[in-house]
Amino acid sequence: MYSKNISELLAKINANYGDFIKIEKSGRHYEGILMPPPEIGDSDAIIIKLKNGYNIGVSYDASMAVSLIEKSKWKKKETKVKLNFDKKKSDVALISTGGTITSKVDYETGGVSSLMKAEELISLVPEIVEWANLEIVTPFSRMSESISPKDWQQLAKATFKELKKRDAIIITHGTDTLHYTAAALSFMIRNLNKPIILTAAQRSSDRGSTDAALNLLCSSIAASKLDIAEVSICMHANISDDFCYLLRGTKVRKMHSSARNAFRPINTLPIAEVWPDGKINILSDYKKSSDLEAKLDNKYEEKVALVKIYPGINSDVLDYYIDRGYKGLILEAFGLGHVPTETREKKHSLYNSIKMAIERGIFVGFAAQTLYGSLNPYVYSSGRKMLDLGVVYLKDMLPEVALVKLGWVLAHSKNIEETKALMLKNIAGEFNDKITAEQFLY
Amino acid sequence: MYSKNISELLAKINANYGDFIKIEKSGRHYEGILMPPPEIGDSDAIIIKLKNGYNIGVSYDASMAVSLIEKSKWKKKETKVKLNFDKKKSDVALISTGGTITSKVDYETGGVSSLMKAEELISLVPEIVEWANLEIVTPFSRMSESISPKDWQQLAKATFKELKKRDAIIITHGTDTLHYTAAALSFMIRNLNKPIILTAAQRSSDRGSTDAALNLLCSSIAASKLDIAEVSICMHANISDDFCYLLRGTKVRKMHSSARNAFRPINTLPIAEVWPDGKINILSDYKKSSDLEAKLDNKYEEKVALVKIYPGINSDVLDYYIDRGYKGLILEAFGLGHVPTETREKKHSLYNSIKMAIERGIFVGFAAQTLYGSLNPYVYSSGRKMLDLGVVYLKDMLPEVALVKLGWVLAHSKNIEETKALMLKNIAGEFNDKITAEQFLY
Numbered sequence: 107m108y109s110k111n112i113s114e115l116l117a118k119i120n121a122n123y124g125d126f127i128k129i130e131k132s133g134r135h136y137e138g139i140l141m142p143p144p145e146i147g148d149s150d151a152i153i154i155k156l157k158n159g160y161n162i163g164v165s166y167d168a169s170m171a172v173s174l175i176e177k178s179k180w181k182k183k184e185t186k187v188k189l190n191f192d193k194k195k196s197d198v199a200l201i202s203t204g205g206t207i208t209s210k211v212d213y214e215t216g217g218v219s220s221l222m223k224a225e226e227l228i229s230l231v232p233e234i235v236e237w238a239n240l241e242i243v244t245p246f247s248r249m250s251e252s253i254s255p256k257d258w259q260q261l262a263k264a265t266f267k268e269l270k271k272r273d274a275i276i277i278t279h280g281t282d283t284l285h286y287t288a289a290a291l292s293f294m295i296r297n298l299n300k301p302i303i304l305t306a307a308q309r310s311s312d313r314g315s316t317d318a319a320l321n322l323l324c325s326s327i328a329a330s331k332l333d334i335a336e337v338s339i340c341m342h343a344n345i346s347d348d349f350c351y352l353l354r355g356t357k358v359r360k361m362h363s364s365a366r367n368a369f370r371p372i373n374t375l376p377i378a379e380v381w382p383d384g385k386i387n388i389l390s391d392y393k394k395s396s397d398l399e400a401k402l403d404n405k406y407e408e409k410v411a412l413v414k415i416y417p418g419i420n421s422d423v424l425d426y427y428i429d430r431g432y433k434g435l436i437l438e439a440f441g442l443g444h445v446p447t448e449t450r451e452k453k454h455s456l457y458n459s460i461k462m463a464i465e466r467g468i469f470v471g472f473a474a475q476t477l478y479g480s481l482n483p484y485v486y487s488s489g490r491k492m493l494d495l496g497v498v499y500l501k502d503m504l505p506e507v508a509l510v511k512l513g514w515v516l517a518h519s520k521n522i523e524e525t526k527a528l529m530l531k532n533i534a535g536e537f538n539d540k541i542t543a544e545q546f547l548y
Numbered sequence: 549m550y551s552k553n554i555s556e557l558l559a560k561i562n563a564n565y566g567d568f569i570k571i572e573k574s575g576r577h578y579e580g581i582l583m584p585p586p587e588i589g590d591s592d593a594i595i596i597k598l599k600n601g602y603n604i605g606v607s608y609d610a611s612m613a614v615s616l617i618e619k620s621k622w623k624k625k626e627t628k629v630k631l632n633f634d635k636k637k638s639d640v641a642l643i644s645t646g647g648t649i650t651s652k653v654d655y656e657t658g659g660v661s662s663l664m665k666a667e668e669l670i671s672l673v674p675e676i677v678e679w680a681n682l683e684i685v686t687p688f689s690r691m692s693e694s695i696s697p698k699d700w701q702q703l704a705k706a707t708f709k710e711l712k713k714r715d716a717i718i719i720t721h722g723t724d725t726l727h728y729t730a731a732a733l734s735f736m737i738r739n740l741n742k743p744i745i746l747t748a749a750q751r752s753s754d755r756g757s758t759d760a761a762l763n764l765l766c767s768s769i770a771a772s773k774l775d776i777a778e779v780s781i782c783m784h785a786n787i788s789d790d791f792c793y794l795l796r797g798t799k800v801r802k803m804h805s806s807a808r809n810a811f812r813p814i815n816t817l818p819i820a821e822v823w824p825d826g827k828i829n830i831l832s833d834y835k836k837s838s839d840l841e842a843k844l845d846n847k848y849e850e851k852v853a854l855v856k857i858y859p860g861i862n863s864d865v866l867d868y869y870i871d872r873g874y875k876g877l878i879l880e881a882f883g884l885g886h887v888p889t890e891t892r893e894k895k896h897s898l899y900n901s902i903k904m905a906i907e908r909g910i911f912v913g914f915a916a917q918t919l920y921g922s923l924n925p926y927v928y929s930s931g932r933k934m935l936d937l938g939v940v941y942l943k944d945m946l947p948e949v950a951l952v953k954l955g956w957v958l959a960h961s962k963n964i965e966e967t968k969a970l971m972l973k974n975i976a977g978e979f980n981d982k983i984t985a986e987q988f989l990y
Contacts, residue, residue, distance in 0.1 A: 153926060161926035251886035251930060254896045255860045282882035286859050345985050362988055363884050363921030370989065411865070414856040414880065416951055417728050418697045423853070426868045438856065440724035442805050444693035454696045479805030484595060484603035488693060509858055543787050546804055547812065547989040 108143045109150040115172045116140070116152070124178030127154065129164050130171040136164050137175065158315070191239050196330035198238040198276055199268035200227070203261060204247040205280025207307035207318045227278070230311055231319045233382075234326040240276075243268060250280025250287070250306075255513060258290035259404040265302060266295055266402040274301040274329035278322075281306040281360055281368065284339060288355030289510040292337040292534035294406075297398040301329050302337045304355070308366050317342050317366040324350035324380040332386055335395040336535065338377060342366040351376035354392075356507050356536040359477065371548055372477055373502040373541045393535070407433055407516035412509040414438040414475065415445050415456070424459035427468075433516050434469035434525070436500070436508045443472045443481035443499050444488045457491075464496040469512065469525050471498040473505035478546050498526050503536045511536060550585045551592040553608045558582070558594070566620030569596065571606050572613040578606050579617065600757070633681050638772035640680040640718055641710035642669070645703060646689035647722025649749035649760045669720070672753055673761040675824075676768040682718075685710060692722025692729070692748075697955060700732035701846040707744060708737055708844040716743040716771035720764075723748040723802055723810065726781060730797030731952040734779040734976035736848075739840040743771050744779045746797070750808050759784050759808040766792035766822040774828055777837040778977065780819060784808040793818035796834075798949050798978040801919065813990055814919055815944040815983045835977070849875055849958035854951040856880040856917065857887050857898070866901035869910075875958050876911035876967070878942070878950045885914045885923035885941050886930045899933075906938040911967050913940040913954065915947035920988050940968050945978045953978060 108116065121127055121140050129136040129152060138154030141161055151163030152172070164170075202208055208227065228234060228242075245264035248257060265275055279287055288304050295302070305325040307318035325340040337355035344367050353371050362368035379387040409432045413423065427435055437456075439445050447457045463470050472492065474481055480502035483489035493499065500508045512529065519525040550558065563569055563582050571578040571594060580596030583603055593605030594614070606612070644650055650669065670676060670684075687706035690699060707717055721729055726748050733744060747767040749760035767782040779797035786809050795813050804810035821829040851874045855865065869877055879898075881887050889899045905912050914934065916923055922944035925931035935941065942950050954971065961967040 160924060163926065248892075249886070249890065249928070249930060251882045252888045252890040252892075252897070253859050254888065254891050254893065256892050258859075280883075282886055283859050360883070360918050361920050363916050363918045363923060365921060365985065365988060367988075368918065368921070408860055411861070412856060412858045414854060416854045416948065417695050417700075417725050418850055418955070419853070422872070423868070426865070430864070440693045441722075441802065444691070444724055446694045446696065448691065448694040449696050450690075450694075450698050451696065455694070474805050476802050476805045476810065478803050479807060479810070481805060482602065484605065486691070488691060506858065513860070543807065546807060546809075 107148055108152070109148045109166060111166045112150065112152055115170070119172055119174045121172070121174055122178060125174060126176040126178070128173045128175050129154065131164060131167050131169065136162065138162070139178075196238045196273040197271070198240050198274045198326065198329050199272045200240050200242045201261070201264060201268065201275060201277045202227075202242060202244045202247070203277060203279045205250050205278065205306055206310050207278045207305065207321070208247070209310045227311070227318070227322060231322045233323055237326040238274070238330045240326070250283040253280075253283050253287060255290070255406045255408055258287060258294065259406055261287065262291055262294035262404040263402060265291060266400065269295070269300060269400050272300070275303065276325045276329050277302065277304045279304055279306050281308055285358050285360055285369070286506055286510055288337055288339050288358065289507045290514070292355045293511055293514040294402070294404040295337070296401040296403045298335045298337065299396050299398045299400050301332060301334045301395070303329050303340050303352070304337070305340045308364060308368055317347070320347050320382060321350060323382050327382070327384055328352050328378070328380045328386065331384065332378065333395045334377070335393045336377070339369055340380060341369040343376070343379060349379050349381045352378040352380055354535050356534050357504070357538065359504060359506065371545070372504055373479070373545055374538050375545060375548065403518075405517035406513045408513060409433045410435070410509060410513045410516065412436045412438065412505055415440060417446070418454060419446065419456070420453055421456050421459040422453070424456060424463060428459070428463050428466060432468060434471070434512045435463065436471050436473055436505055436512055438475040438505045439472040439481070440475055442485055442489060443474070443483055443492065444486065445472070445492070447488055447491065460492070460497060461495055467522055469498070469516070469522060469529070470496070471500045471508055471512065471529055473500045473503055473508040475505070477504065480541060498529055500529065501537055502541055507536050549590055550594070551590045551608060554592065554594055557612070557614045561614055561616045563614070563616055564620060567616060568618040568620070570615045570617050571596065573606060573609050573611065578604070580604070638680045638715040639713070640682050640716045640768065640771050641714045642682050642684050643703070643706060643710065643717060643719045644669075644684060644686045644689070645719065645721045647692050647720065647748055648752050649720045649747065649763070650689070651752045669753070669760070669764060673764045676765055679768040680716070680772045682768070692725040695722075695725050695729060697732070697848045697850055700729060700736065701848055703729065704733055704736035704846040705844060707733060708842065711737070711742060711842050714742070717745065718767045718771050719744065719746045721746055721748050723750055727800050727802055727811070728948055728952055730779055730781050730800065731949045732956070734797040735953055735956040736844070736846040737779070738843040738845045740777045740779065741838050741840045741842050743774060743776045743837070745771050745782050745794070746779070747782045750806060750810055759789070762789050762824060763792060765824050769824070769826055770794050770820070770822045770828065773826065774820065775837045776819070777835045778819070781811055782822060783811040785818070785821060791821050791823045794820045794822055796977050798976050799946070799980065801946060801948065813987065814946055815921070815987055816980050817987060817990065845960070847959035848955045850955060851875045852877070852951060852955045852958065854878045854880065854947055857882060859888065860896060861888065861898070862895055863898050863901040864895070866898060866905060870901070870905050870908060874910060876913070876954045877905065878913050878915055878947055878954055880917040880947045881914040881923070882917055884927055884931060885916070885925055885934065886928065887914070887934070889930055889933065902934070902939060903937055909964055911940070911954065911958070911964060911971070912938070913942045913950055913971055915942045915945055915950040917947070919946065922983060940971055942971065943979055944983055949978050
């Protein structure tokens with residue numbers, strides 16, 4: 107609820123949510139669309155949506171003045187898309203799971219939420235049907251921050267089902283954990299023989315600056331034209347609206363909270379540039395489509411954790427996972443793969459806890475906190491010490507990918523030796539032995 | 549120890565550690581310096597240091613052949629540096645704390661370890677004394693992965709003591725946690741009136757590709773020439789050996805495990821380019837030196853933790869910190885500041901645990917897992933929900949810096965309101981309100 111002061115101010119000018127208003131306070135002006143207050147508690151700030159699409163809160167002040175510029179013209183749109191099947195085009199399933207790409211601002215309830223039906227997506231970018239026959243499937247709808255391994259399993263199953271009938275798959279998803287899901291699908295569908303392309307939007311589809319249209323269009327082009335048999339992410343390459351990158355699902359990370367070009371390749375190059383006019387420029391090797399028969403293999407062990415190491419971390423934290431019966435841990439280690447071991451105080455050394463975890467049969471793998479570059483246990487004595495304990499150095503695999511892979515591997519291996527071997531085997535392009543300087547901060 | 553097979557192979561050619569040898573196996577050749585085996589356990593791989601400075605292990609094979617190319621010429625060098633005091637130059641304390649920059653390979657014990665005395669550093673880069681009168685101080689020597697908050701406190705104290713007598717301070721340190729220490733000093737020394745420059749090396753000083761010399765030289769130039777009153781990091785700007793960047797101590801991160809240009813500015817530009825010929829190009833605003841009287845303020849609350857959030861994280865993990873009496877938590881959240889709240893299973897929702905933590909007076913702050921970009925709780929309803937609970941959105945502050953700052957703030961605030969206010973106050977340049985596209989992946 108808005109506080110009493112604010113409610114009175116707004117009542118005076120008869121403002122409703124969605125109206126365009128002006129706030130004057132301490133010599134500054136703010137203009138934007140009046141948004142509803144937060145759902146819980148009292149808000150002593152007026153929340154407005156600025157022209158750039160962001161919301162701000164202007165806190166109450168006795169000297170503040172509010173005026174109405176324009177009443178809301180917003181209303182729910184009816185959308186109807188007619189899809190004609192065209193035998194000459196690829197058959198693509200568009201699997202919609204929620205996220206910003208299927209969101210718009212609802213001025214009645216406030217904020218952005220998943221409202222848009224996938225059909226509306228197509229009305230947003232009618233060009234996509236020029237490239238493919240699209241059928242929409244919605245296994246579930248969930249903002250991506252709340253997606254968990256069981257959702258990955260369900261999505262893998264739904265994707266696998268469509269794979270059998272279609273030429274390619276496009277999945278729409280929230281951006282927050284898009285790269286985790288891309289990694290999960292990379293492992294959960296074996297012998298992949300067709301493109302699976304995940305796409306998303308950083309700005310909701312009703313905003314002028316939305317990236318949804320270009321991302322969807324480029325995804326359709328890649329899905330229908332490229333002979334790729336990998337799980338990949340297709341998103342804006344830069345901050346202009348000119349083309350997208352196709353990025354390997356196991357070598358990609360959301361590196362910016364809001365920019366449209368947030369998804370970047372890590373320790374590799376993009377697979378391709380995809381242009382809205384249909385042009386595709388290949389930038390690196392990829393797995394070609396084949397006659398292999400795809401296999402659903404979505405077993406997953408949930409007792410895995412990712413622990414970021416920092417100076418002063420207490421070794422008790424690792425004991426917590428050991429006591430709780432976790433089967434595997436990925437530690438985000440410093441530099442080439444180091445953790446505190448020769449600390450001033452014993453409680454800050456992780457040596458004994460890692461030793462104990464390994465003695466109990468728990469897999470312990472190190473991944474790079476730096477994100478870029480590869481681990482190497484041989485350079486410093488602290489690295490060799492960890493190797494001797496039985497820690498597995500996961501080279502240039504991203505920590506997030508290492509976590510997802512570990513859950514998958516543990517559900518498939520009979521013993522710790524097999525787990526170690528599978529974690530070091532390049533199953534879905536998660537390792538790159540030839541990292542170049544060009545790939546740093548690409 | 550090397551395994552029996554390997555020991556026999558090496559004994560046959562009478563090879564000692566440090567000798568240059570050749571290994572032939574399965575049609576491939578490897579040449580390098582024979583290194584001692586790992587300290588613990590049996591090694592069935594011969595470890596050699598390649599010409600590029602990296603160590604590899606070549607695992608035993610019955611068909612393997614080993615030959616001696618050249619006996620070791622390595623011997624410990626005696627170094628003597630004469631330091632003449634020159635009244636016209638700046639007085640700089642070089643505080644040595646260990647790390648690769650003060651390391652070299654010891655072919656008797658194997659691996660890289662902290663052997664070099666700081667005096668030897670100067671013999672490595674004699675040019676640095678052209679810029680400043682250097683006096684060397686060694687409060688402790690520790691590889692940086694094992695540095696903990698008590699080391700930060702001691703270093704702050706040693707630095708403060710030198711600050712009173714000198715014109716500037718240079719600190720040598722390991723790279724792994726250099727950015728954490730830079731953040732700690734940024735908060736622990738108040739009213740800073742002179743430059744404090746941290747520097748390090750990614751490749752040890754006895755390697756051809758070492759970055760130690762340029763980093764030290766540029767640090768001395770910045771320390772003696774620049775009127776800056778900030779804690780900063782001075783390291784290679786790119787992979788050539790041509791110049792360094794001076795980077796704000798609260799806006800910098802080690803972004804690559806091995807590259808010499810691993811330290812990058814995050815959500816800001818470098819403060820300056822520093823060239824070995826003495827040229828300094830200013831790239832952004834900085835705090836100028838002043839007549840303020842610096843103050844040591846190194847109190848620190850160790851009961852703080854950094855928790856990286858991932859899909860499938862169990863809310864029990866947060867309960868562990870609550871039960872253990874932690875005073876503050878930094879959660880590395882997804883996207884604009886989201887964590888799982890509307891999950892398929894309740895155990896994966898963090899809502900109740902965050903609520904409980906806050907009810908018990910524990911500070912909960914969100915920082916960006918994407919590293920680049922700023923948080924914004926107003927865009928999605930899940931953000932506004934967290935804000936309503938009392939979570940503090942730490943804008944564009946790096947998660948690592950947020951952790952360090954939180955330990956410092958909690959030791960200085962009387963209640964949760966003061967903690968929240970201090971965490972959002974820009975104390976040492978940790979926030980940047982005007983992030984530009986140029987600053988992404990700089």
